[in-house]
Amino acid sequence: MTQLIKINNASLQFADGTVAISDTSLQVEQGEFVAIVGPSGCGKSTLLRLASGLISPTSGTVERSASVQYVFQDSTLLPWRTVKKNVALNLELQKIDPAEIERRTNSAIDLVGLSDSANKLPRQLSGGMKMRVSLARSLACEPQLFLFDEPFAALDEFTRERLNLELRTILQTHNSGSLFVTHSIAEAVFLSHRVLIMSPRPGTIARSVDIPFSTDRSQELRYSAEFAEICGDIASSLRGMAHR
Numbered sequence: 001m002t003q004l005i006k007i008n009n010a011s012l013q014f015a016d017g018t019v020a021i022s023d024t025s026l027q028v029e030q031g032e033f034v035a036i037v038g039p040s041g042c043g044k045s046t047l048l049r050l051a052s053g054l055i056s057p058t059s060g061t062v063e064r065s066a067s068v069q070y071v072f073q074d075s076t077l078l079p080w081r082t083v084k085k086n087v088a089l090n091l092e093l094q095k096i097d098p099a100e101i102e103r104r105t106n107s108a109i110d111l112v113g114l115s116d117s118a119n120k121l122p123r124q125l126s127g128g129m130k131m132r133v134s135l136a137r138s139l140a141c142e143p144q145l146f147l148f149d150e151p152f153a154a155l156d157e158f159t160r161e162r163l164n165l166e167l168r169t170i171l172q173t174h175n176s177g178s179l180f181v182t183h184s185i186a187e188a189v190f191l192s193h194r195v196l197i198m199s200p201r202p203g204t205i206a207r208s209v210d211i212p213f214s215t216d217r218s219q220e221l222r223y224s225a226e227f228a229e230i231c232g233d234i235a236s237s238l239r240g241m242a243h244r
């Protein structure tokens with residue numbers, strides 16, 4: 001197994017004295033999907049920023065041996081660029097050969113099911129479609145590791161569940177690794193091999209839950225007794241921490 005990222009006993013204190021992350025270790029391997037849940041303000045986004053290299057830990061280390069793409073809750077599309085031009089943007093900035101940009105852009109747009117809308121502008125798209133464009137833009141960069149910060153939080157439940165399923169299929173095709181922050185326990189359990197539960201700030205990994213389901217997951221899984229049991233178990237861990 002190729003290890004994509006390894007965070008060892010990392011702590012992070014901001015300049016104003018706030019300790020956001022305390023003595024946290026985690027690793028993600030190729031093909032592995034790891035979700036992070038935890039109370040608001042516990043340091044999830046900060047942990048992703050540490051993983052991406054945007055910030056460095058005050059103590060401890062971050063070993064990254066993978067190219068990384070960040071996907072945020074806001075799709076951050078350029079309003080004057082078509083879907084296709086938005087997806088191509090990062091590749092253009094990297095000065096990649098135009099024929100290669102064309103190939104990768106078309107393939108990513110196809111993967112997220114937006115081929116019929118490739119020439120539309122962002123304002124002509126629904127929220128779910130915009131999120132797909134944002135995902136395609138990251139996919140086109142062919143990263144080994146994705147960092148997701150609540151990417152589907154602004155979507156309705158039905159769209160979100162559909163995108164969860166699509167994301168699983170896409171990531172399996174690419175065999176990339178993912179670190180995925182979410183407030184939805186069901187989303188974390190449905191997508192992941194492992195769910196990390198963070199404690200309130202200063203955040204650290206309080207518990208790691210292995211998700212026993214096979215890689216082949218359908219929407220019906222969400223209505224099974226075992227799924228409900230795992231979600232309930234994670235929810236009670238979170239509730240317990242809130243009342244500490």
Ligand SMILES: Nc1ncnc2c1ncn2[C@@H]1O[C@H](COP(=O)(O)OP(=O)(O)OP(=O)(O)O)[C@@H](O)[C@H]1O
Binds near residue numbers: 044
């Ligand atoms: N630049 C900064 N300077 C000082 N404190 C910060 C900075 N950025 C974040 N914080 C603090 O660090 C803590 C963790 O913030 P972070 O954004 O990582 O939380 P989060 O778990 O992602 O929360 P949410 O679930 O609401 O998105 C918070 O208390 C926040 O106020």
Ligand SMILES: [Mg+2]
Binds near residue numbers: 044045046149
């Ligand atoms: Mg956050």
